[in-house]
Amino acid sequence: MLKSVVYTSSANTAINEEVLKSILKESVRYNNSRQISGLLIYHDGTFLQVIEGDKKEVEGLFKRICKDVRHRNVTILFEEDIEEREFGAWAMAFKEVHDEDLCQLEDYVKLDDLHFGEVIKEGGAKSILKAFYEMNISSGAQHMF
Secondary structure, three states: OEEEEEEEEEEOOOOOHHHHHHHHHHHHHHHHHHOOEEEEEEEOOEEEEEEEEEHHHHHHHHHHHHHOOOEEEEEEEEEEEEOOOOOOOOOOEEEEOOHHHHOOOOOOOOOOOOOHHHHHHHHHHHHHHHHHHHHHHOOOOOOEO
């Protein structure tokens, strides 16, 4: 049985490109060995991630994620059993988003009030992840885009 988990969290410290690349490298290695796929988005101190794969593997990874000291306030937005993967092209892909990236998602973002955390709370989390996935899968992006 496959499972999908979407969660958000807050960075504990300032996150720079080096830290983000380290997270990505570690995620790709770990997820490849366990056939887990997903996408991680980071914006201004907030992480939004989807992970999917075998139910036991996803649950094990999520426990590991919860123990990671690089972030806090890990909150599951939703989880579900799935028939097939929606983000299966990548063991883990990563996108650091900026306000101009969010402007592309007009259905989910008020252009005069760009606050990523609020967008997530409004319930558009999976739609945001899917939109970035769809925009970048056709480009052939491997892990970081």
